[in-house]
Amino acid sequence: MLHDPAQLDLMFQALADPARRQMVDRLSRGPASVSQLAEPLAMSLSAVVQHLNLLEASGLVRTRKVGRVRTCQIEPKALRAAEHWINERRLSWERRLDRLGDFLAEG
Amino acid sequence: MLHDPAQLDLMFQALADPARRQMVDRLSRGPASVSQLAEPLAMSLSAVVQHLNLLEASGLVRTRKVGRVRTCQIEPKALRAAEHWINERRLSWERRLDRLGDFLAEG
DNA sequence: GAAATAGTTAAGTAAACGCTTCAGTGTTGG
DNA sequence: CCAACACTGAAGCGTTTACTTAACTATTTC
Numbered sequence: 001m002l003h004d005p006a007q008l009d010l011m012f013q014a015l016a017d018p019a020r021r022q023m024v025d026r027l028s029r030g031p032a033s034v035s036q037l038a039e040p041l042a043m044s045l046s047a048v049v050q051h052l053n054l055l056e057a058s059g060l061v062r063t064r065k066v067g068r069v070r071t072c073q074i075e076p077k078a079l080r081a082a083e084h085w086i087n088e089r090r091l092s093w094e095r096r097l098d099r100l101g102d103f104l105a106e107g
Numbered sequence: 108m109l110h111d112p113a114q115l116d117l118m119f120q121a122l123a124d125p126a127r128r129q130m131v132d133r134l135s136r137g138p139a140s141v142s143q144l145a146e147p148l149a150m151s152l153s154a155v156v157q158h159l160n161l162l163e164a165s166g167l168v169r170t171r172k173v174g175r176v177r178t179c180q181i182e183p184k185a186l187r188a189a190e191h192w193i194n195e196r197r198l199s200w201e202r203r204l205d206r207l208g209d210f211l212a213e214g
Numbered sequence: 215g216a217a218a219t220a221g222t223t224a225a226g227t228a229a230a231c232g233c234t235t236c237a238g239t240g241t242t243g244g
Numbered sequence: 245c246c247a248a249c250a251c252t253g254a255a256g257c258g259t260t261t262a263c264t265t266a267a268c269t270a271t272t273t274c
Contacts, residue, residue, distance in 0.1 A: 009125055015193075016123035017232085018116055028196035030203055034251065047233055049252065068241045068250045079197040083190055086122075089135035090186040096137060124262080141221060154263055156222065175220045175271040 002081040007059055011082045014058035019043065020051050024060060027074045034070050109188040114166055118189045121165035126150065127158050131167060134181045141177050 001007065014020055023037050038048040052072065055061040059078040063070050108114065121127055130144050145155040159179065162168040166185040170177050 005125075012119070012128065013123045016120045018112075019232090021119065021192075024196055028199040035249090043232085044234065045251070046235080046253085050232080065251090068239095070251070074196070074200045076197045076200055079193050079200075083193045083197065085128075086186050086190045086193075089131055089181070090183045090190065092135040093181045093183055093186075126262090142219090150262085151264065152221070153223085153265085157262080172221085175269095177221070 002059065002077060003084075007078075008081065008085060010054075010058035011060055011078060012085075014055050014060055015082065017051065019048075020055055023048075023051060023055060023072075024074065024079075027061060027072055031071050031073045034072070037072060109166065109184060110191075114185075115188065115192060117161075117165035118167055118185060119192075121162050121167055122189065124158065126155075127162055130155075130158060130162060130179075131181065131186075134168060134179055138178050138180045141179070144179060 015024070019041055022041065026032055026037060026040070034049060034052060035045065037052065038045050041048060052061065052063070056063055059075055060082075061072050062075050063072045065071075122131070126148055129148065133139055133144060133147070141156060141159060142152065144159065145152050148155060159168065159170070163170055166182055168179050169182050170179045172178075
């Protein structure tokens with residue numbers, strides 16, 4: 001589910017925006033309400049909610065509403081999926097370089 | 108240089124587009140010319156060049172022109188920087204969960 | 215040196231994005 | 245019950261993005 005390309009697409013798109021990365025950064029230190037997420041950002045609460053909805057649609061953040069406050073959490077599994085995508089490509093490249101090195105050393 | 112927030116911004120922005128990720132994926136298997144990068148993509152060569160310029164500006168890809176062909180390579184250091192950003196946030200969250208578990212286990 | 219190749223650049227366009235404001239909804243405290 | 249609180253949703257607006265086409269440059273090849 002997490003490795004499906006559409007979800008990956010949403011995740012990388014979500015991470016592309018500085019405000020959303022700042023929100024993820026804040027959430028990495030612990031859960032927060034929408035207002036708490038909004039506090040350090042120089043934009044309206046409404047804008048923050050829109051960013052939050054994207055983050056949630058991407059799977060990077062899970063939220064839960066109790067009473068009138070929506071509490072937000074990071075979803076580490078989703079972060080790991082994005083991490084993994086990058087890691088695989090980098091390793092693929094580095095392994096290729098290693099093989100090339102071995103080949104040249106054999107000469 | 109690589110951890111400067113502006114560069115990180117460019118990297119995540121570059122990775123946000125499916126076509127550009129496909130190009131990175133292709134390059135993870137070895138160097139390629141612009142035309143080779145373009146071949147599997149359903150868009151004009153011109154569009155591919157524009158994507159490539161973004162990838163290069165972000166630091167994710169390095170290119171070098173010899174004669175009339177521009178050869179492209181992945182820059183693993185840049186991939187690692189993006190990977191690292193995500194990894195730090197995920198670990199921060201997971202460490203927090205661990206401490207919480209320890210605290211509850213102590214009771 | 216003419217034609218094919220490989221890429222570049224500029225201009226234009228439609229759609230997506232990131233925001234704003236404003237008018238709500240549901241929740242809680244006094 | 246009513247005011248403050250914590251969001252939510254829709255409409256609108258200027259900017260950026262992802263393309264396109266077309267005209268161009270520089271290099272090979274024949």
